[in-house]
Amino acid sequence: MQSSAAVADAAIAATTVTAAKSGPFLIVVCGGSASGKTMFAHLLKTRLNSERVFILSMDHFYRNFTEEEKKEILKEEFNFDSPDALDIDCAHDLIVKMKSGEAVNVPSYSFTKHAREAHTTLVPSMDIIIFEGILSLHDDRIVDMADKKVFVSADEDTRLNRRLTRDARERGRTEESTRAQHEKFVEPAYRAYIAPCANKLGTNGLLVENNEGQNLEPHVESLAKEIREEMKWRGVSL
Numbered sequence: 001m002q003s004s005a006a007v008a009d010a011a012i013a014a015t016t017v018t019a020a021k022s023g024p025f026l027i028v029v030c031g032g033s034a035s036g037k038t039m040f041a042h043l044l045k046t047r048l049n050s051e052r053v054f055i056l057s058m059d060h061f062y063r064n065f066t067e068e069e070k071k072e073i074l075k076e077e078f079n080f081d082s083p084d085a086l087d088i089d090c091a092h093d094l095i096v097k098m099k100s101g102e103a104v105n106v107p108s109y110s111f112t113k114h115a116r117e118a119h120t121t122l123v124p125s126m127d128i129i130i131f132e133g134i135l136s137l138h139d140d141r142i143v144d145m146a147d148k149k150v151f152v153s154a155d156e157d158t159r160l161n162r163r164l165t166r167d168a169r170e171r172g173r174t175e176e177s178t179r180a181q182h183e184k185f186v187e188p189a190y191r192a193y194i195a196p197c198a199n200k201l202g203t204n205g206l207l208v209e210n211n212e213g214q215n216l217e218p219h220v221e222s223l224a225k226e227i228r229e230e231m232k233w234r235g236v237s238l
């Protein structure tokens with residue numbers, strides 16, 4: 001039979017786990033540019049079918065660039081794939097607030113102007129936050145806050161081909177400039193900073209292969225089921 005002290009310790013431990021697991025559920029989705037992170041995040045939001053799911057894109061956290069950096073951007077000599085290009089502290093602080101149930105103002109970034117927009121978006125308290133970005137698992141403070149970590153993996157050719165199409169259509173880029181940027185900055189940064197983040201998934205993380213012809217839906221479906229069960233346990237029905 002357990003002593004009353006052991007029973008009390010177990011009760012305290014259970015309370016601590018509950019407290020740590022309460023609050024909004026944070027899913028962090030990492031992977032190379034054009035691997036399919038945004039697509040994965042939107043499919044998951046659709047599958048969860050709740051107004052209280054918010055996709056927080058790391059793309060909104062590019063820094064304000066200095067005059068010198070703006071000159072480099074114009075010459076296409078700026079490295080947007082280095083962790084230094086992003087205000088990761090700002091992303092971290094915002095996620096801390098969202099995890100504690102606060103409303104936040106999310107910054108906005110323009111890919112065509114390569115600059116922060118003047119406006120921010122007010123986001124109310126959410127039940128589920130999906131944080132997606134090339135370096136979303138780079139900062140260990142964010143890794144530690146994640147309830148679920150996902151790495152979307154695609155081979156280099158697939159990522160480049162998807163990016164060529166997307167950046168021409170949505171980001172005003174030419175094929176030549178996208179190819180040059182890929183070779184000089186995107187792929188080296190993928191190898192140096194992004195691919196190693198797959199090692200941070202841990203036992204409960206999800207590695208999703210998303211090459212040509214592969215389907216994200218089965219992964220999304222099983223993850224949505226897992227999240228629903230977890231949220232039910234937290235007293236939130238989706």
Ligand SMILES: Nc1ncnc2c1ncn2[C@@H]1O[C@H](COP(=O)(O)OP(=O)(O)O)[C@@H](O)[C@H]1O
Pocket residue numbers: 031032033034035036037038039040162163166210211212213214215216
């Ligand atoms: N499995 C897939 N099959 C076909 N196209 C895909 C697939 N996954 C992603 N894409 C397309 O590739 C492009 C890049 O995907 P996206 O989700 O925007 O990448 P990321 O957010 O990782 O940069 C988009 O046009 C998207 O529709």
Ligand SMILES: O=c1ccn([C@@H]2O[C@H](COP(=O)(O)O)[C@@H](O)[C@H]2O)c(=O)[nH]1
Pocket residue numbers: 032033034059062080081110111114115133134186
């Ligand atoms: O002004 C900019 C800012 C970023 N980029 C590129 O964007 C990708 C990251 O976004 P994904 O949506 O994950 O593709 C990164 O590889 C940067 O190179 C840019 O070209 N211009």
